[in-house]
Amino acid sequence: MKTLYLHIGTPKTATTAIQSFCWNNRELLAGKGYCYPMLDFTFQNVRKYRNGHFLVARLYTEDRQREYDKEEQIVAEGMEKILQCFQEYDNVILSDEGIWNRGLVDNTNCWKRLQDHLMNHGIAVKVIVYLRRQDDFLFSWWNQQVKEGMLPSSVMDWEAISEELPYIQLDYYNILEQIAGYVGKENITVRLFDREAFQGGSIQKDFLQALRLEDTEEYEVTDSIKNPSLTKNNLEIKRLLNTLPGLDKKRNDYFRRTITKLSVGGSKEDCKGMFSETEQHKFLETYKEGNTRLAEEYLGGRELFDYDYHSQGKWQFDNEEALRDIVTFFGTAMMQLMKDNEKLKEQLDVQGRHISNIRYKMKHPAKAVMQKLKKSDGQ
Numbered sequence: 001m002k003t004l005y006l007h008i009g010t011p012k013t014a015t016t017a018i019q020s021f022c023w024n025n026r027e028l029l030a031g032k033g034y035c036y037p038m039l040d041f042t043f044q045n046v047r048k049y050r051n052g053h054f055l056v057a058r059l060y061t062e063d064r065q066r067e068y069d070k071e072e073q074i075v076a077e078g079m080e081k082i083l084q085c086f087q088e089y090d091n092v093i094l095s096d097e098g099i100w101n102r103g104l105v106d107n108t109n110c111w112k113r114l115q116d117h118l119m120n121h122g123i124a125v126k127v128i129v130y131l132r133r134q135d136d137f138l139f140s141w142w143n144q145q146v147k148e149g150m151l152p153s154s155v156m157d158w159e160a161i162s163e164e165l166p167y168i169q170l171d172y173y174n175i176l177e178q179i180a181g182y183v184g185k186e187n188i189t190v191r192l193f194d195r196e197a198f199q200g201g202s203i204q205k206d207f208l209q210a211l212r213l214e215d216t217e218e219y220e221v222t223d224s225i226k227n228p229s230l231t232k233n234n235l236e237i238k239r240l241l242n243t244l245p246g247l248d249k250k251r252n253d254y255f256r257r258t259i260t261k262l263s264v265g266g267s268k269e270d271c272k273g274m275f276s277e278t279e280q281h282k283f284l285e286t287y288k289e290g291n292t293r294l295a296e297e298y299l300g301g302r303e304l305f306d307y308d309y310h311s312q313g314k315w316q317f318d319n320e321e322a323l324r325d326i327v328t329f330f331g332t333a334m335m336q337l338m339k340d341n342e343k344l345k346e347q348l349d350v351q352g353r354h355i356s357n358i359r360y361k362m363k364h365p366a367k368a369v370m371q372k373l374k375k376s377d378g379q
Contacts, residue, residue, distance in 0.1 A: 009097030012140030013130035013193040019049035035089040052094030054078035055110035056102040079117040111182040132193040173290030231267040273311030
């Protein structure tokens, strides 16, 4: 049977690593009957490897009006391209972490779209999803929102995020049950985002197992960090920068690049959690019943999460490392600006000399010709 393997995240579960792995090994996968297509769509702030994003993409006019007709047109075009892939391959792989949070929204519902375009035409849809404990997931998602900037959630602090939960889906069991209503529970593969639980010791090899493919040495696996998170101190620095009046894309991109580089390697403050032990237990209690049912029905009763408190207390921005991180960020940013200004000055000096030379030649054309002749004679 023709089968679409749809990887839907969740966000911040090494989705970039999986997508890069599939793209880098697309020829090898194709030889095994699996197509990882690269569609021609371009979406703002979406990496090209997220080939399933067309299913939930939101498009807006310049005055921020939703373009529903254009979205439906892109979905139709994307589905047609997927059907063309199925003419050559038995299996097609699509991946996009945005499907987890957006997939069931009424005005997006990609599951209904998949049902209409694929399932009703005899193509099976098998879903692969990676889950991490709800508080870890929420923090990682928020970390990404703040790092990206230019989003409503980019300026929200942890208290607001954990109370309001803006459009993020943490009731895993409820979401999976809704998806199962379209594709069938037997077609949903749940994996734990736990490095100690990965088949073969890596997310890439674990994903191959979810695709029912044998892990061999043929596959190219890169270990480089594709999407590093911000340290907790740098996260707060970036969140405050996101609130600056007049912040635009160019300046936000500059801040993001700088703060991300400074976060590689982590910080000793990261051993602290965003919740206190009491707050964590209260937060997770909301999801425990659903998590238990999920483990029983999708994982054969295997334990889903460890609920113990492993943090070394609650993180606060008034920690001893905060001032150093603030100075480091602004010092690094200023040094980069100074280097950029020096390069611009050098370019202006070269242009200035060139303009002066042109002016001299225009004012003294005879002398300019004689100088050129002398140079020619010297050669």
